[in-house]
Amino acid sequence: xxxxxxxxxxxxxxxxxxxxxxxxxxxxxxxxxxxxxxxxxxxxxxxxxxxxxxxxxxxxxxxxxxxxxxxxxxxxxxxxxxxxxxxxxxxxxxxxxxxxxxxxxxxxxxxxxxxxxxxxxxxxxxxxxxxxxxxxxxxxxxxxxxxxxxxxxxxxxxxxxxxxxxxxxxxxxxxxxxxxxxxxxxxxxxxxxxxxxxxxxxxxxxxxxxxxxxxxxxxxxxxxxxxxxxxxxxxxxxxxxxxxxxxxxxxxxxxxxxxxxxxxxxxxxxxxxxxxxxxxxxxxxxxxxxxxxxxxxxxxxxxxxxxxxxxxxxxxxxxxxxxx
Amino acid sequence: xxxxxxxxxxxxxxxxxxxxxxxxxxxxxxxxxxxxxxxxxxxxxxxxxxxxxxxxxxxxxxxxxxxxxxxxxxxxxxxxxxxxxxxxxxxxxxxxxxxxxxxxxxxxxxxxxxxxxxxxxxxxxxxxxxxxxxxxxxxxxxxxxxxxxxxxxxxxxxxxxxxxxxxxxxxxxxxxxxxxxxxxxxxxxxxxxxxxxxxxxxxxxxxxxxxxxxxxxxxxxxxxxxxxxxxxxxxxxxxxxxxxxxxxxxxxxxxxxxxxxxxxxxxxxxxxxxxxxxxxxxxxxxxxxxxxxxxxxxxxxxxxxxxxxxxxxxxxxxxxxxxxxxxxxxxxxxxxxxxxxxxxxxxxxxxxxxxxxxxx
Numbered sequence: 001x002x003x004x005x006x007x008x009x010x011x012x013x014x015x016x017x018x019x020x021x022x023x024x025x026x027x028x029x030x031x032x033x034x035x036x037x038x039x040x041x042x043x044x045x046x047x048x049x050x051x052x053x054x055x056x057x058x059x060x061x062x063x064x065x066x067x068x069x070x071x072x073x074x075x076x077x078x079x080x081x082x083x084x085x086x087x088x089x090x091x092x093x094x095x096x097x098x099x100x101x102x103x104x105x106x107x108x109x110x111x112x113x114x115x116x117x118x119x120x121x122x123x124x125x126x127x128x129x130x131x132x133x134x135x136x137x138x139x140x141x142x143x144x145x146x147x148x149x150x151x152x153x154x155x156x157x158x159x160x161x162x163x164x165x166x167x168x169x170x171x172x173x174x175x176x177x178x179x180x181x182x183x184x185x186x187x188x189x190x191x192x193x194x195x196x197x198x199x200x201x202x203x204x205x206x207x208x209x210x211x212x213x214x215x216x217x218x219x220x221x222x223x224x225x226x227x228x229x230x231x232x233x234x235x236x237x238x239x240x241x242x243x244x245x246x247x248x249x250x251x252x253x254x255x256x257x258x259x260x261x262x263x264x265x266x267x268x269x270x271x272x273x274x275x276x277x278x279x280x281x282x283x284x285x286x287x288x289x290x291x292x293x294x295x296x297x298x299x300x301x302x303x304x305x306x307x308x309x310x311x312x313x314x315x316x317x318x319x320x321x322x323x324x
Numbered sequence: 325x326x327x328x329x330x331x332x333x334x335x336x337x338x339x340x341x342x343x344x345x346x347x348x349x350x351x352x353x354x355x356x357x358x359x360x361x362x363x364x365x366x367x368x369x370x371x372x373x374x375x376x377x378x379x380x381x382x383x384x385x386x387x388x389x390x391x392x393x394x395x396x397x398x399x400x401x402x403x404x405x406x407x408x409x410x411x412x413x414x415x416x417x418x419x420x421x422x423x424x425x426x427x428x429x430x431x432x433x434x435x436x437x438x439x440x441x442x443x444x445x446x447x448x449x450x451x452x453x454x455x456x457x458x459x460x461x462x463x464x465x466x467x468x469x470x471x472x473x474x475x476x477x478x479x480x481x482x483x484x485x486x487x488x489x490x491x492x493x494x495x496x497x498x499x500x501x502x503x504x505x506x507x508x509x510x511x512x513x514x515x516x517x518x519x520x521x522x523x524x525x526x527x528x529x530x531x532x533x534x535x536x537x538x539x540x541x542x543x544x545x546x547x548x549x550x551x552x553x554x555x556x557x558x559x560x561x562x563x564x565x566x567x568x569x570x571x572x573x574x575x576x577x578x579x580x581x582x583x584x585x586x587x588x589x590x591x592x593x594x595x596x597x598x599x600x601x602x603x604x605x606x607x608x609x610x611x612x613x614x615x616x617x618x619x620x621x622x623x624x625x626x627x628x629x630x631x632x633x634x635x636x637x638x639x640x641x642x643x644x645x646x647x648x649x650x651x652x653x654x655x656x657x658x659x660x661x662x663x664x665x666x667x668x669x670x671x672x673x674x675x676x677x678x679x680x681x682x683x684x
Contacts, residue, residue: 065528066528067524067527067528067684068684087530090528090529090530091530093528095525095528095529097521097524097525097528099521100520100521100522100524100525101520101521101522102522102525103351103355103522105354105355105358105359106351106354106355110350110351110354113347114347114348114351115529117343117344117346117347117348118344118526118529118530118531119529119530120530157525161529161530
């Protein structure tokens with residue numbers, strides 16, 4: 001939608017691209033996991049693949065990591081290709097897989113030492129452990145670490161080879177809010193140090209917080225691409241109003257009536273809850289209240305928030321894919 | 325750790341990369357040592373098993389057979405008196421009913437009763453004890469009555485180390501241990517790493533896959549030296565089990581068979597994704613060899629038609645070579661055919677395993 005690249009470009013503003021994917025397809029039996037996917041990631045940017053579970057994010061990122069092969073399509077990582085340059089490419093990448101269980105009987109230090117030994121050049125082990133804030137856990141067994149600590153250790157193993165490009169597959173899935181924020185800070189720091197990062201997530205807030213650009217992926221395709229701000233702006237509405245009717249069964253509302261109200265761009269009804277995308281809350285809410293009063297309906301709940309990527313996703317998939 | 329020394333500010337440090345094999349091997353050691361159960365099953369269990377079997381099958385002094393003599397009559401009493409000093413017999417004077425009951429319950433192996441025409445032996449001829457009691461009693465009675473043997477015989481008793489059951493079983497246990505170490509040691513560790521996505525994580529780095537597999541072999545070989553020393557050493561100290569051949573030859577036999585079983589373990593683990601799946605394959609592989617390959621009893625007990633198959637099994641070949649080296653003091657020439665079988669298994673297993681291996 002935004003910024004669709006020409007497929008033969010391997011540079012952006014004179015800098016080589018971190019990642020270029022064109023026409024990627026992959027099926028498992030009858031199931032199409034990736035259905036013609038295109039991506040470009042610029043050097044130094046943090047790029048997010050955002051989508052629900054089963055959208056094809058992990059398959060896509062693992063093809064980019066050279067761990068799966070595509071049925072067709074092109075993948076160029078840091079200007080190199082997996083079939084030709086695997087050996088040198090592995091040295092330049094840092095990878096965090098979804099759900100890797102590192103050896104539980106080893107200590108933090110031993111684990112990072114092991115991963116360091118695989119790379120011809122890389123960072124100091126002690127320094128990397130400090131960077132991921134596991135300095136105090138250096139001698140602790142991996143099996144004794146919390147979920148967040150394990151995830152930070154996985155990140156340490158991914159960055160100990162001093163990679164140019166970092167792939168993070170759902171880095172914060174299953175973590176508590178505090179651990180997530182800790183990990184976000186680390187990713188922001190890595191991005192600031194000039195590394196390119198590709199991450200997948202199904203948390204919209206994570207993509208909004210971390211990513212320069214986001215590709216929203218659904219059913220193996222990119223359905224929207226741009227910076228979080230651009231994507232939200234594409235709604236044409238900066239706010240969202242959600243409400244319920246106290247006596248839902250007797251309500252005679254429909255989307256057309258609500259869309260006709262001042263400042264309302266779109267209305268959807270889902271699971272007993274109405275969602276309005278509005279341009280100006282100050283216009284839309286009084287209009288809504290007056291309208292409901294005129295119909296003799298009593299408001300149950302009312303909430304408003306600024307539009308997020310979540311709303312973009314609902315807007316895109318809700319209309320085209322989910323609710324028909 | 326000496327991280328500071330290894331860190332080279334110019335960024336062209338070499339030592340780390342050279343250390344990947346060492347690091348991987350260290351990981352294997354650490355994982356093993358930090359698993360107390362594994363240490364027990366590898367080192368203590370075979371020794372305990374050998375001690376148990378050694379005690380159960382220890383050579384007892386020649387058995388004394390208990391017999392009953394029907395007493396109460398003067399002829400019966402004099403029969404009992406004649407047998408009282410016969411070698412290898414213990415005589416219990418019993419009433420007629422008592423004697424019949426004692427024979428039925430196996431308290432006595434034979435009942436001798438005086439008859440007008442001579443002596444009657446009552447015994448169960450399907451019991452070895454009954455048969456030997458018959459010969460001992462008869463011999464004593466006939467000699468006491470004046471029989472002379474026409475052929476002069478002399479006896480020399482031989483109880484030599486190396487021919488006892490414990491001598492037979494220790495090389496078998498050693499072979500079984502080498503098999504278990506290779507198959508369990510590699511199989512479980514590799515499938516566990518695959519199941520936890522660790523294998524995939526490792527191949528996403530520039531790690532050399534050859535180094536990864538070599539680290540298993542290196543750590544197996546290091547533990548092998550300990551295993552062999554512990555089992556052979558304690559068998560020698562506790563039971564005097566001999567090593568008549570050269571220690572070098574014993575070590576080479578162990579080394580080659582450890583490589584072969586390591587290859588077999590690798591092959592078993594090459595595709596499996598679950599511990600349950602690989603456990604089934606391991607049992608399927610090892611169970612027949614525990615029974616057929618002469619661990620606890622000689623494989624020659626099985627029918628002749630099965631022998632070509634049994635002799636081709638890697639554990640049979642290993643056990644044959646171990647027994648020949650330890651008990652018979654056989655040289656290289658004598659163990660060469662067995663070693664050739666083991667070497668063939670080693671090559672075939674590694675080649676097939678590496679072709680089939682699922683890294684992701």
